[in-house]
Amino acid sequence: MRLSNALSPLVDFCHAIRVSLWPTVVDIYTSPSLFLRPSALSQIVMAHVWVIFGNPTDEGARTAKQGLITPNAYGIVLDIGAGHGHNVGYLDRNKVTKYLALEPNAQMHPHVRRAAEGAGFTEEDGSFVILSCGAEGTPSILDALRAAQPPVDTIVSTLTLCSVPSPERTIRSLVRDVLKPGGQFLFYEHVLSPREDVAWWQRAWAPIWGIAFGGCRLDRPVHSWVDGLTLAESNGVVASPWSERRLWGKDGESEENVFWHQVGRFVKRS
Template structure:
């Protein structure tokens, strides 16, 4: 691997730090109590980073999203790690009945609201729901959705309520990803529902993977826990669910994984795109 490729991400890291540092510092000076909560500072910093990088990252992924989200997302769509709500730009309003944006960083919620409103999804009529929990908190996801769509006798939360889960550059950040994804697919995604992902992943090339593992701890400090060495594509491909007899069975009835067109194999943020249909 060329050394220039191995070090190229430092430019992004530095840019992120320089861009987000001052506004984050200003907020801390205005509210010094933030110093007691490092996770809030990290969220504030990430919000400032995404204000600058979000549109560019979205533009860079547009072709992939046009082939992944626009033609397939339908019904009730759950966008995990919604960020500033860029996914909603790709939803076909005629085929998507409700957009659920799960984003634990509440500072990003106003941006989600604005983008969703522009795309025709509104909290007032229930076509937009913003969840503040993490993707790992399936109980909170299910109970909020049950409240939003009460059953006739208001007793049991409805069975898995989501038709499409979308994950754009988020599986790199969720804690315990295998368990988180398995729980979401088992409990939140309807049988026959689909999971659409666009993620940067651990390279299959050992030299590139070595550098990804080397830089991952540094990058994750600068970018809210994002791991550049996570093999989300492998995790998704091999995902298992327990069947009625407690046996592990493959989670997918159908799956397709593909690469981003024209992407350099030596890119430390090498992307994988996937569409998975649940059993």
Template sequence: MGFYRNVVLPRLVHHSMTNRELLPYRLRALSAAEGRVLEVGIGSGLNLPLYSAAVREVIGLDPSPQLLTMARHAVGRCACQASLIEGSAEAIPLDSHSVDTVVTTWTLCSIHGAGQALREMRRVLKPGGQLLFVEHGLSSEEPVQRWQDRLTPIWRCLGGGCHLNRPIRTLIEAAGFNIARIETGYAKGPRPMVFMYEGRAVP
């Protein structure tokens, strides 16, 4: 599995995330980012060129050195200062109350300790800060949920730990956030894989 995890999977992740259907989600989420931004699960850096002038600095965190190598090529296309950190979202290597905005795009599905990671995101946010998120997860429809439960064990192995059935809103609220805005619904694609949560939360 080492070759698959280290060589094949990063390329599959990058390719899947370049899907044009995902761009409107990215643009809507990132349009609200401001100040000093921590992007958790920056991956290959596809969001970096999309940040607005309201963003002063972007810190990109990811556990995959292969994806961070790809992201370095995108740093120059970011309009603001950008830096990359290899590390775990369950132990974010930043001071408490040090960022204005945390961004996650299709990240919480694959973090082993998603609840701990969200508590860490809340810790590093300044008072008055915000979490902007676009995630896929547990559907609102029981027949789709059943398929998500059936498919997740094999999908998790193939997708680098990706869970199809995580209850994103529940996870965010349980970590000490209040949901300020949320929209849910299906994107284009097989329903067990494309139930989206898009919104903003505050500590």
């Protein structure tokens, strides 16, 4: 593996620290108790970082998102870790009735609101809802939607499952409790590489990278967790919940990329 590929996160990491350091110092000065609240501090750093990184990251993902989200998302769409709401721009307004933006970082909410309104989804007519809990908070999601049955037709996760706590448990409960039978789980994530040398560097970078990027881990095999998911059926049999599954890579991506992506479309059995 080329050293330039192995060290490629260093450039973005230094850039992220540079752009977030001063505004974060100002935030700590105005609210010193942030020092005692590491998760709030991490969200603040990430909010400053995403102002600079959000647009170029979306630009780099455009082709993959256009192939994944636009032709497939329909009905009630739950976008986990909506960030600045970039994904709403890929939704076909004729096929999507409601956009649920789940975003625990409140500093991102003004951005996602603007993006949703720009795409024709509004809180006034009920076609747009912000959920402030984490993706792991499925009871809060169901409470907020006042749903007794799984209410969502399409779950979208782009570059989010790298940051959620207990990702395997979170995926399980999103698919079991939130996704309707026949609904789809769409994801675009950077994941653990099958190449040992790349995976070694991903594991080495993971704890450092997360400091600047909201706890993001580079070493999670998210695609394998979704693909290998099993759920207990009503008769007690444990089986895959998927009736269709498709995984593919990002066009033109080098397999030496430390940010190795997988794109997936999985349909839950009816």
